Amino acid sequence: GLLVGTLDAVLDSTSKVAPFRILHQTPDSQVYWSIACGASREEITEHWNWLEHNVMSTLSVFDSNEDITSFVQGKIRGLIAEEGKGSFVKEEDPEKFREGLMKFEKCFGLPEQEKLVTYYSCSYWRGRVPCQGWLYLSTNFLSFYSFLLGAEIKLIISWDEISKLEKTSNVILTESIHVCSRGEDHYFSMFLHINETFLLMEQLANYAVRRLFDKETFENDLVLHDPLQITKRGLESRAHSEQFSAFFRLPKEETLKEVHECFLWVPFSHFNTHGKMCISENYICFASQDGSSCSVIIPLREVVGVDKADPTNRGVSISTKGKTAFRFTEVRDFEQLVAKLRIKCGAASSPQRIVNTETAASSDSGNPMDLDEGQSKTGQRDNSKTVSTEALMTVYHPQDAENLDSKMLKEKMKEQSWNILFVERGHGVSMFRTKKTRDLVVRGIPESLRGELWLLFSGAVNDMASNPGYYTELVEKSLGTCTLATDEIERDLRRSLPEHPAFQSDTGISALRRVLTAYAYRNPQIGYCQAMNILTSVLLLYAKEEEAFWLLVAVCERMLPDYFNRRIIGALVDQAVFEELIRVHLPQLTDHMTDMTFFSSVSLSWFLTLFISVLPIESAVNVVDCFFYDGIKAILQLGLTVLDYNIEKLLSCKDDAEAVTVLNRFFDSVTNKDSPLPPTVQQGSNLSNTKSDHPKVDITDLIRESNE
Template sequence: MWVKPSEILVTGFWSTDRANPYFALQRRRGHDEEHGGFTSLFVATIDSVLDSKTNRYRILHQRPDSEVYHLIAEADTKEEIEEHWSWIEENLLPTLGGIEAGVDVTDYVQCKIKSLCAQVDEAEIDDFESDKFKNATKKFHKLFNVPIDEKLVTYYSCSYWRGRVPRQGWLYLSVNYLCFYSYLLGKDITIVLKFTDITSLERLQAYVSETIRIGTRFHVHDFSMFRNIDETYQMMEQLANFAAKKLLSEKGAFREEDFFPAVTKKTAPKAISQLKRDLDAKTRSELYQCRFRLPATERLDGEVACHLHTSYNRSNVSGKLYISLNFVCFASRVYHQVNLIIPFRDIVAIKKQSDDVILPDIDTQSTIIITIKEQAGKFLFLNFVDREFVYEKLLNILSQYEEVKPADVDISEITLSPPLYLQFNSNYTEERLTREKERETLWNMHFTTYGRGSTMYRTNELYELIFQGIPDSLRNELWLIFSGAIHDKAANPNIYHKLVQQSSLVKTYHDSTNDEIERDLYRALPDQKAFQNESGISALRRLLRAYACHNTDVGYCQAMNIIGGVLLLYMNEEDAFWTLAALCERLLPDYYNTKVVGALIDQ
């Protein structure tokens, strides 16, 4: 490609293949040579170890009366550089012969080359990847026998241990492959592993530094001397997990574009691959979802350090504020000291300061106050580095937030079951009833201090109370909140009623699933009176059929009847459905499906 003319120093690392009075075509030593000497071998080794990304060919401009060289073109292939050389011979040389002054010759050449560079820049305006990464991608496809459409994610410098001798080289990570290449003193090593062939991935202290050991059925490979081993290991682990999901998913269920979207102008990277940046963002979003039990579709927009003023003890807690399209969350720096989840659906107003909130020792110029619907509760955040930016961001999301419209279904035609224990609790002893009342009292005292519902302060005291046991009367409410199912239910109003209708009408495709459900209905909890009665059996049938209709990839598998039965004992039918979905899809993924991979791994 043409490059803007720049002065360079000529070294012995290059040999001249062609020359005329004004230009020279040079080739990098150690490349495309049938018989090279020690210099060629040395240069090729340096290029491989340092990965200098130097192109193999270049064209220099030099006047006969000057010792200054200008680089005007470079290329990685012989065909491309010869095309540039032919253009010079046809378009520049005839004109240069008629120019008398040497300085004018150089000015004319530079003007022409800069014009060509401008045309190339305009033609490649949609080329997003950095030159460094594009060169790495070309090298990746040239070195390794992988499909032409394989997407490179990132690459790292490291050492590969063969016996007791380290071989410095480059580790390439793509969507489906882990590859390594090393070239030292005329000898090269090439390793190509599919992520689906990897049986073990671990970090251990070996050799002279921490090492990543990769095992397959037949070989073990050790890589070390990474600049950032944490990042490398996390990336390997993430790509291996994606490969496993793709392998274990039903045919057509795994969509690669969900994990590796196409590059656009808006998301173009500066110096790394789009896939690498997207994977990093996805990892942060998954940690965010897991920490606060949020829906799998929630994407983290950003996080910022701040303090939360806790009204229950009038103190300021240091932590981070997390913002996404549907939630504002806070997590303290000290683990489990206090967590907070505020859905945008519950927010009434966001202000910088409030006249009715007067607190000593707090600079109101640094605060943001969020008011929610429930009892006009207020949450006060302070000590932002850039309060204006955070405030405008929150206001913008709140202004665009729209309430979800309920599904169009006649809910009057469907009668759902309340918690079954309310009808079948005649076997409760006096001792158990007393214990239940004591627990209810403790929980009500906690609600008075820390709040109630999804926006309660989640502190160490809460987790201690959970370990002591949740009373039957509060299990519906608290299971729904702590599983995160409350957010799925709020985002899908009346969907369960619609699924119940659909599952009762669907035939043919779901016939085999319905047959499995019918066989397992009476095996769910045979010792419970609720499931010796037709009302309990009918509720369980509706629940399992609706879930099979909701999640067609899984449908129904064994043990769902037991989980569904337990949920129906203490939850109303709709809440039990969303809690079952949260368990199967987020809290215990791969446990309740046709392959029960999660359970097999844990065994």
Template sequence: KGENVCSLIIPLREVTIVEKADSSSVLPSPLSISTRNRMTFLFANLKDRDFLVQRISDFLQQTTSKIYSDKEFAGSYNSSDDEVCSRPSSLVSSSPQRSTSSDADGERQFNLNGNSVPTATQTLMTMYRRRSPEEFNPKLAKEFLKEQAWKIHFAEYGQGICMYRTEKTRELVLKGIPESMRGELWLLLSGAINEKATKATHPGYYEDLVEKSMGKYNLATEEIERDLHRSLPEHPAFQNEMGIAALRRVLTAYAFRNPNIGYCQAMNIVTSVLLLYAKEEEAFWLLVALCERMLPDYYNTRVVGALVDQGVFEELARDYVPQLYDCMQDLGVISTISLSWFLTLFLSVMPFESAVVVVDCFFYEGIKVIFQLALAVLDANVDKLLSCKDDGEAMTVLGRYLDSVTNKDSTLPPIPHLHSLLSDDVEPYPEVDIFRLIRTSYEKFGTIRADLIEQMRFKQRLKVIQTLEDTTKRNVVRTIVTETSFTIDELEELYALFKAEHLTSCYWGGSSNALDRHDPSLPYLEQYRIDFEQ
């Protein structure tokens, strides 16, 4: 009844029937849509209902039925059609790890395709699960209650892609996703499940990438090999070749999928955590969603996306913590924060069991969560930061604070945080509860909207690109100024001239003049349109 209270997405690959239903006073001009898992949705008060039915029907005819299967999708639809119909609770009966083991007890940990390319078929957390010594404790009881709350939510609002996202969904995410459901829900909430099932891919897409990339050597693979053993080394899953090999395959496969990005530092840290909770192929698609959609241009040679968000964060800090803004600018701390906090989603600066809760929220609401949390951290340390004399002291204050962020609900033994191990602080910092910190970030800075962030990003991107261009020009001029008789101003003019000529030749080739291609009679947009070949 209220606008924007919940949203519903029904992918075409899930739709089986679309038809006009009988009108009534309660549901005028209704449209009925049925899905593969025998759910039916009724939409009323639709404009141009006949046109909508025809369009959806046309799209359905073009959609191949082999794109997606229920078994691939959630791993929890483990009942036959009759069981689903007669026992609806089976839709929410199990987590992905449990359903996998119950469906095939003898399943091997690795899957070998026809070309003997190994890929892990279980999450690393399943293979290297470290429970607390007690067989049952209050933490496990609380974890069980979280799982039950999600199952009740699934029963009420649906499961999988067609699940309604309501305020209750957000509340459950803010309380922390249960360990056993984290991989499944990350894939769903991030939208990575759509990338995994898109028409552009085919069965075996990831295995084919792994096969093609095996044994290849380039700059990206060299950097990957260098960083493999720096990826969450404190976790037992990455203290042996099984975890390291899975991480190598995912990173190398992505580098071959997207050579424009290839590999960038920090991708290894994020991917190692994805592998703990998601199966290997699912971790790959989560990485795709992260690099290509959720954190655009973050992981490239110039980390343009992170620099853009650094500018956005500066604007937000000026508006939301004005008493601290001038001090942070003088100390130059914001640039360090944006790279070390944002690139790794706090995974490199917080204890592991706390940082994964941040990742839960990030996959649900995107970058706004990271901005909110960063502002909350600054706000909690205002007095100490104002008394800092240099950037080193300020980063020490923030580092100690983040080291003290704890997750008392975690059922896993605490994993020593590398940063805290290297700290020589005598007095322990007061503990900060991660859930309270996230709640505070929503209460104080929850008014930050995603559309506002995109507007700010657009403005900052122009500044960042211009700054990078100016830096490149200065570096080129500085390199050759001693070897020529031109002045610096003349060299800068020549640089601009050569750059313009180079871009023109890239767009229209060297054989034709750009002016010959220009037709002022066309609309302005058409005059400067660049076609596919250009």
């Protein structure tokens, strides 16, 4: 941006000549062409560094000095034009947008209804030579046009034909966008704002895929279904909101409203961490950007006060019901922000809202997940006898506080570590989340805290707080209904952890039936999919019934979208990512396998059940711990580690069946030496009774290695 900021002065003959300039001259020519100018040595040095990084490394591919001159001139003019065009939102600058639209329509001859979203100056690489031109992004196509030195280049790619879209770099291209379509590779580089361009391309490509595979949802989206509503600003705003909600595990309905760079005081470390404060309708969130891995989520329902703190440092102090004060400093326009947040929190603290938030996590209580007693009774009404209010593990495996063996002592030590963390970093939805939090998760969450922390890290606690009484109403409406989904649920009920005592009784089976039937009623597009029963069974072991329902919602609708439907598109996409990771990190395994689809077929259950279907239950729950904290990344990392552990045996396998046997024996050998679960429960979770000759592997070591 700095380079282009001075280029207008270069072309303006009436402007004052800057004291520092960068000139380009072709050898044997008397003509100097001005590239950039600056008012100081520092400014011109920044321009020079930009040219070195983005332009000079490319010039070696040209055969003649004249070609270099033409390319540099075209590149600089393109950057000037792009900087001048600003945001191509039709309503803001109709003249400039109309000019770009006319070029787009004239060059490509696409259907009249094709909507141009925006366009960028860039270089398209044809072989080893870059061609300067314009990249046009429309609702259905990616198009490029260049006319340089008498050569015309025209490229049109449909978004739904793109098989790979990524940012990449190599020796010649410092940073470029790689597009693969119908087996052909296309590279675009030298963007003024490559991240912005890539974000929009990603959005448009994703929408094209959704239109193909999820037509009903796409048509119900009023904005995406009508191309006239799709704008550059709208797409960017939508992308940022989706990233915001996914990162902080917030309800999908949350829209990112404001972002402020600032510092957050971290009291237990006694330092200010730099990052961004992100504000939506119902949440104030912060994520550090200085490597400290610190994040905070503050629901407005928990806020009791917003004040100006230390005006000299532009400070904002936010107090919560848990008697915690979060202090942000160096906040731009902090006075206006305080005023806006006070209005927001005033609305969030209305009498009706206070009643609704009593089901939320509260730092004041000993257990942040305990529901307010009065609210719980009111919400359950006549269904109090049917909806279970206890996690099944507390019923079928109560802890004996008096008889503590070595494993129970270790479990108590884990609990103590978490209690110390809660004292230092807060307890509940607004706790500080840091590297220490993640380290404790990797070690395995204690049995007594597992349900509470799953609810917290998945964001399900926020869904439950926003919808008091919703689950009970769903149970009342859904029980007794007869659909294809309910028939499939009934068929699979007794196949879910069948040897665990909790699911050998009507208590566990009935709770599982209610949760699965209620979810199928809530989301008929998904309804019920095999593997949901296995996952929900484990959720019910550690979470109360309503909590298990909201955990299932978080998994199916946010954390693993498009996994649990007829096409399992989400799982197939992540398996393609998994195959690519294998190619990069385990190339010898890739070379050995004649067909990479083997990994997809063998790992499908890993993704759909979070390894619950292949690991003993006492080990699988540790994987679920990491999944709720890190998301699908935890499953991908563990999958790679499993293959790496067995790579020598896999390389000696003669066929797929032998490789499957190797992996099954490995999974049977995975143990959890610190698990306090009784042997009957542990043995009941093993899928194979065959004695394994594989050396025992502890799940904690396996997970720790996958994180290195």
